[in-house]
Amino acid sequence: MKRPGEARGRVGVLLVLPALAVFVVFFVIPLVNVLITSFHNYSQTTGIGTRWTLENYSKFLGDPYYLGILWRTMRISVVTTVVTLLLGYPLAMILMSTRGRTRNYLVLFLLSPLLISMVIRAYGWVIILGNRGPVADLLGFVGIHPPSMLYNEFAVELGMVHVFLAYMVLPILGSLESIDPSVVRAAQSLGAGRWRTFRSILLPLSLPGISAGSVMVFSLTASSFVTPMILGGPRVPVMSDLAYDQTAVLLNWPYGSAVGYVLIAVTLALLLLYNRIVGGRGGAVPVR
Structure with missing residues (x-):
């Protein structure tokens, strides 16, 4: 039985x-197929060859230009993650303290970018940051004439923050709401002020949400294609653009596959290092 x-x-x-x-x-299965393809040679006349080789990876790792693209991609991802954390944590605390319709409206405002096509969102920023857009007109009205705000890393990071802010706020909000209110009340009854309560209670107990949000934002930013292509253009090439050009434009699938796997490997390594540093600290309240 x-x-x-x-x-x-x-x-x-x-x-x-x-x-x-x-x-x-x-x-x-597609990932395994791409991995196998990255170890094959390529010829412009015959296409993907049958010879196994490491030349695609050595070509990438031995060229400063390609390494610069990798570094730029990681830099944009880190900046986007940090900015979304700095903006998202206070917003998560505001959402935790609000109730009723106000909270519903704030959540709808937070999630509204996800309801619109990524292409439309990116072109919306093109209009806003353009030389004849509202930001340029406002700065010109007060006598400031900045250089072009498009096709640079700032524009890409701004668009990324707009897109991925919700992915940071929601995990942090979940961690904050899981904290027992009696712990906070006990700290306050023992004389802890707002800053001491935040530093000793809320921040340590919300580290799992911070870790989850940071992992999502960093990985999504590192692999993003549409936003960097539209807001950065050819002046700000990233790894996704490089992989697309090699596979779809030049039809060099082995090298494009190698580029993709270099991005996967570096992203996973950084995320594992981050989790090793931050993950072990979540959920513990320091005793002083």
Whole structure:
């Protein structure tokens, strides 16, 4: 006779199988195929060759231009993550302290960028930051004539922050709402002020949400394609642009695949390092 726990376990496996099959077919298998392709040679006359080689990776790692693109991609990702954290944490605290319609309106305002096409959002920033846009007109009205605000890293980072702010706020909000209010009240009853309560109670207990939000924002920014292409243009090439040019324009699939896997490897390494530093600190309240 089967035990109830074993029966539930088998039912759970059967329920997971369809999603697992979709994941394997449409994600794992293509990634493995791209990895295999990155180790093949390429010729402009014959296309993808059959010879196994490491020249695609050595070509990338040995060229300062390509390494500069990688560094720019990581720099934009770090800046976007830091700015979304600095803006998102106070917003998450405001959402935690509000109720009713005000909270609903704030959540709708926060999620509204996700309801619009990424292309439309990017072109909206093109209009706003353009030489004849409202920002340029306002600065010109007060006598300030800055250089072009488009096609630079600032424009790309601004567009990224606008797109990915919600991915930072929601995990932090979840962590803040999971904190037992009695812990905060106990700290305040013992004489802790607002800053001491935040530094010793709220911030340490919300580190899991900070970690989750930072991982999502950093990884999404590093792999983003549309926003850097529209707001950065050819002056701000990133890894996704390089991979696209190599595969779709030059049809050099082996090198484009190698570029993609270099991006994956570096992103995973940085995220693992970040989790090692921050992850072990989440959930513990320091005692002083």
